[in-house]
Amino acid sequence: MAEAALKLGGPKRTSFMDKVMEILPEGGNLNLCLTCGACSSGCPATGIDGMDPRKFLRMAALGLDEEVMKSTWAWCCTQCQRCVRACPMGINIPALVFNCRASWPREDRPKGIRDSCDAALKTGGFSAMGASSEDFQFVVEDVLEEVREDQPRFKDMLAPINKQGAKYFLNQNSREPVTEPDEMVPLWKIMHMAGADWTYGTLGWAAENYCLFLADNESWEKIVRQKAKAVDDLGCEYWLNTE
């Protein structure tokens, strides 16, 4: 059955894609598409919810803003960048998708991501699971003590917290201290064996930042800046991200 033809043309107006192009370096090359399909053929999100990266881009290029902006597919692209690599024109489709996410009213964005972002904003460590810095410190110390007692080879192992001037500031995905604390131990052992001078910090200890995935730019930036400040305040040379 034939669908009604799309009517294009009419007076020129600023589309969603035009606006995104203004804020991207080189306009994200968004208007250079050759429609070759290399992006879609290697995108694992192709076919989900009837969408694929080329279709998403073409719809935006055609000014079908309403359809693009309400497409749930924006939450199914993981921003993996494979399409950018495959694209002969270097088109930044994930940046278009990201800005589509950002165009959603915050309260309509997927609840789990929003909750993770909000939880992080409420804790000193920016933990998306809402773990407090006190709990984090308690778990680290508790697990360390057990290892030092039970495993003689590691009786001198350290898991320093807030060690001023340590060379490496190590952060930790919240899932370990919260749900599987023993999984932190192999990492400590590797650092111990390598003789690394490292530390955790009660401020900004959590590795994750879901405000990025929520496309809440303001909160994302705030978290990154405060985490970086925590590293600087301890005088550490390197920030090691375990994610």
Place this chain on the structure above:
Amino acid sequence: MRKTFGDDVAKEMRFVVKSVVGEENFIDMQPNMSNNYCCGGGGGFLQATGFQDQRRQYGKTKFDQIMATGANYCITPCHNCHSQIHDLNEHFEGGFHTLHLWTLIALSLGMLGENEREYLGEDLCECGLEDIAE
């Protein structure tokens, strides 16, 4: 990774993995390095309420890639990948194990403790335990 560090860091990872498990025990997936596919755990997908089916549909590409290697263990150095691939294995009944890289590094150095072996299969879960008790 793909955008910022590229193939150089992918090669370094392979150097570490091969050093740990032995060259002959490493099976790369296809395609690999910068041409590899994302597992589908990132970008907030794992946390996105109401997107479970889409997340697994996305991950099926990665699952098929892993199955094609025939390997018993899949190494996931990132936490999101670990959660996603662990879930894909259970959902699609892959029958392989999903391991954090630190588990393998510590195991190969003979320093993996008893409580740190959650993700090892029967073939490896006792390996080197006597060393650690000394």
